[in-house]
Amino acid sequence: MPPLEAWEKVLLDMDAYTDTVHGRIACTKCHAGVNDAEKETAHTDLIADPSEDPRNSCGTCHPNLIEVQTDSLHYTLEGYETNLAARSDAQDPETWGHIQEMMGNHCASCHTTCGQCHVSQPASVGGGLLDGHVFVERASMSRTCTACHGSRVGNEYLGKNEGYQGDVHFRQGRMVCADCHTSAEIHGEPATCENCHPGSTPDEPMPGPTHRYDGIQTPRCESCHISAATGADGVEQHQVHGGQLSCQVCHSVAYKSCDSCHTLQTDDGVPYFETDASYMTFLIGLNPIKSYERPYDYVPLRHVPIARDVFEFYGDNLLTNFDELPTWRYATPHNIQLQTPQNASCNACHGNADLFLTFDKVSRGEVNANQPVIVDQVPPPIP
Amino acid sequence: MNETRTYFFAAGDAPKSGHRLPYRLIGVVVFAFLTGCRAEAQLASSPTPELETPVSEIHTIASLASVENVSLTLPDEEPADEQCIACHEDKQRLIDTAAAEDTVEVESSGEG
Numbered sequence: 001m002p003p004l005e006a007w008e009k010v011l012l013d014m015d016a017y018t019d020t021v022h023g024r025i026a027c028t029k030c031h032a033g034v035n036d037a038e039k040e041t042a043h044t045d046l047i048a049d050p051s052e053d054p055r056n057s058c059g060t061c062h063p064n065l066i067e068v069q070t071d072s073l074h075y076t077l078e079g080y081e082t083n084l085a086a087r088s089d090a091q092d093p094e095t096w097g098h099i100q101e102m103m104g105n106h107c108a109s110c111h112t113t114c115g116q117c118h119v120s121q122p123a124s125v126g127g128g129l130l131d132g133h134v135f136v137e138r139a140s141m142s143r144t145c146t147a148c149h150g151s152r153v154g155n156e157y158l159g160k161n162e163g164y165q166g167d168v169h170f171r172q173g174r175m176v177c178a179d180c181h182t183s184a185e186i187h188g189e190p191a192t193c194e195n196c197h198p199g200s201t202p203d204e205p206m207p208g209p210t211h212r213y214d215g216i217q218t219p220r221c222e223s224c225h226i227s228a229a230t231g232a233d234g235v236e237q238h239q240v241h242g243g244q245l246s247c248q249v250c251h252s253v254a255y256k257s258c259d260s261c262h263t264l265q266t267d268d269g270v271p272y273f274e275t276d277a278s279y280m281t282f283l284i285g286l287n288p289i290k291s292y293e294r295p296y297d298y299v300p301l302r303h304v305p306i307a308r309d310v311f312e313f314y315g316d317n318l319l320t321n322f323d324e325l326p327t328w329r330y331a332t333p334h335n336i337q338l339q340t341p342q343n344a345s346c347n348a349c350h351g352n353a354d355l356f357l358t359f360d361k362v363s364r365g366e367v368n369a370n371q372p373v374i375v376d377q378v379p380p381p382i383p
Numbered sequence: 384m385n386e387t388r389t390y391f392f393a394a395g396d397a398p399k400s401g402h403r404l405p406y407r408l409i410g411v412v413v414f415a416f417l418t419g420c421r422a423e424a425q426l427a428s429s430p431t432p433e434l435e436t437p438v439s440e441i442h443t444i445a446s447l448a449s450v451e452n453v454s455l456t457l458p459d460e461e462p463a464d465e466q467c468i469a470c471h472e473d474k475q476r477l478i479d480t481a482a483a484e485d486t487v488e489v490e491s492s493g494e495g
Contacts, residue, residue, distance in 0.1 A: 007477035014472055026461040027468065035464040039480050042467060061458065 004121070004128035013132020022135050030057055049123070051114035058114045065187060066114075071208045072188025074112045077103075079211040087306070087319045098315035105271035106263045110148060122147050141176040151278075152256050152302075156335040161280060164253050167336050180219040191216045213330055217293045221247045237343065246287070246296040248333055250343040254282040255333035261305035264313050275305055282342075284349075285357035285373040289330050301357050301373055302331035308365070323369040328357055351381030 017023045028035055030050040036042040050057035059066035073079050080103060089095045109124040116122045117139040120129050125147045130136055139145060146154030159166025169175040178186070190205035209215045222229035228247075231239035237250065260276035285301040287294065306327055311318045342349045349355060356375040359367070367374075470476055 005478075006481040007474055010471055011474055011477060012468060012471040014468055021457060024458050024460040027464040029461065031467075033467070035466045037466045037470070039470070042470070 003126055009120075009126070009128035011129065011132065013134065016131070017133045020134055022133075049113055049115050049120075049127075051116075054114055068189045069114070069187045071190075072186070073209060073212060074186065074188070077107060077111050078209075080107050082210045083325060084319075086324045087321050089320050095315065095318055095320075098318055099311065102263050102311050102314045105265070106273060112148070117144050124148055138176075138178050141178075145177040153334045156255050156333055159335075161254070161256065161335075164280070164335060165337070167334055168338060169336060182218070185218045191218075213289055213294065215293070243295055244297045246294070246299045246332070248300050248331070248336070249284055249296075249298050250349075251336045251338070251340060252282070252300060252333035253335050253337055253340050254280040255300070255302060255331065255335060257281045257303035258305035259303060260307040260310055262307075262310050262313070276307075282355065283328070283357040283361065284342075284355050285328055285370075285375055287330065288326050288372045294330075298375075300331045300333055301326075301328040302333070303327055304329050326370045326373045327366045328362070328370050328373050346382040350379045353378045 014023075027033070031047050033046040034042050034044050047053075054066045054070060069075055084090075084099055084103070085096075088099055090099075112122055116127070118135050118137070119133060120127050121143050130140060130143060146158070155161050156164075157167045157170055159171070165171065169180075173179075183189075188208060190208055192205050206215060225247075227233035228235065228238050229242065231242055241250070256278055257280075258275050258278040262274045262276075263271065264274065265271050281303065283301050284298050287296045287299045290296070304327060306319075306322075308319055308322050342352070342355055356378050357370070357373060358375055358378065362370050362374060470480075
């Protein structure tokens with residue numbers, strides 16, 4: 001995504017903005033500052049992003065939305081905490097203090113606010129108004145969603161990984177993120193039992209997710225591809241494998257894996273990171289988070305950029321429980337294809353050890369961590 | 384058929400039983416027309432429609448209803464902060480007054 005010039009980031013389009021509901025509100029009501037011609041005076045106590053304090057900005061008109069959004073993973077980044085707490089001694093205040101310092105320096109820039117989706121680009125890519133300060137109801141795929149979710153999801157979906165075409169939903173349907181990822185999901189609206197079982201139980205909200213694959217699976221392919229889910233589409237593989245394989249096992253192609261994202265600081269204290277390697281993989285493994293919602297035996301696995309020493313700048317041996325979680329993680333690659341190398345025939349997959357995360361493909365130091373996902377025996381060929 | 388009616392009429396607006404049929408017929412005709420238009424549009428937008436597996440209409444299993452969020456009362460129109468606007472509408476003035484730190488630019492394709 002090309003950077004915006006400094007002036008471009010804050011240039012208003014009042015012709016368009018004045019006609020909108022938000023255009024009825026004075027600048028200083030949300031941004032504070034002073035209505036003055038001199039920049040220094042005008043910017044006194046300026047609040048660049050009022051939605052950093054959502055309850056006192058957006059929440060004054062959108063209270064119901066703010067109530068749920070401030071518990072969403074986009075806002076809390078709880079997914080990071082969940083995983084790092086599992087790999088470390090989170091009960092030790094000193095250890096957890098170091099990890100929180102690291103998260104504040106390196107992870108917090110991914111925390112998003114209302115404004116960073118609906119009026120400007122995310123701060124993590126330098127910000128800048130999307131449309132002259134006109135609020136957009138549906139966030140832009142390229143300037144918002146993939147501005148953050150770019151190196152893996154964005155590149156897979158848009159076909160930017162050399163040699164791999166983009167997702168069929170983009171190539172043929174020109175679908176954008178929000179076509180599958182609903183407003184309720186993105187804002188973290190808690191699911192209730194009645195969402196899936198109308199009239200069955202009192203409308204009690206379920207606990208919010210603690211990571212992206214927690215709770216109800218949204219979106220899910222079967223919501224549109226009903227006949228594939230029920231095996232009524234005449235495709236034998238859907239009847240044979242339904243429920244045992246996640247859809248991506250057969251319908252995604254190679255995706256990006258990364259190693260060791262070391263978090264560091266320059267001599268003058270500017271945080272940065274270094275990743276050892278990133279590479280294209282397609283590896284099927286055992287499902288490490290098998291549940292009612294995700295009952296699959298096999299799923300694609302992606303190596304995430306973790307290693308025992310990635311946070312050593314912040315403290316020694318911070319990930320004492322490193323083996324608690326696999327380094328090859330449940331993945332939902334966003335490069336779905338109707339036809340893939342592994343679904344070309346039964347034995348394109350059965351008996352093909354190259355497709356499976358077997359012991360020999362795991363780094364020696366990560367074998368213990370990956371025991372739950374390593375495939376001991378590749379499914380045998382079909383005679 | 385009672386369920387169909389709820390899509391077209393809010394509570395209290397439902398016609399008396401003797402008048403329901405014309406409304407239902409209108410509803411069915413409009414629905415059929417829109418469905419036909421959508422199917423044609425999908426075919427036209429797909430460069431190789433023969434490769435596509437037919438998909439059903441999107442439905443709402445586990446895709447939750449959107450949150451009711453917008454205040455029903457429009458905010459009162461407030462006096463515009465004319466000085467703020469005058470500067471932020473003026474490209475040249477913004478260029479001239481940009482501080483050095485404002486020009487720090489980030490190019491990123493996202494890390495997620």
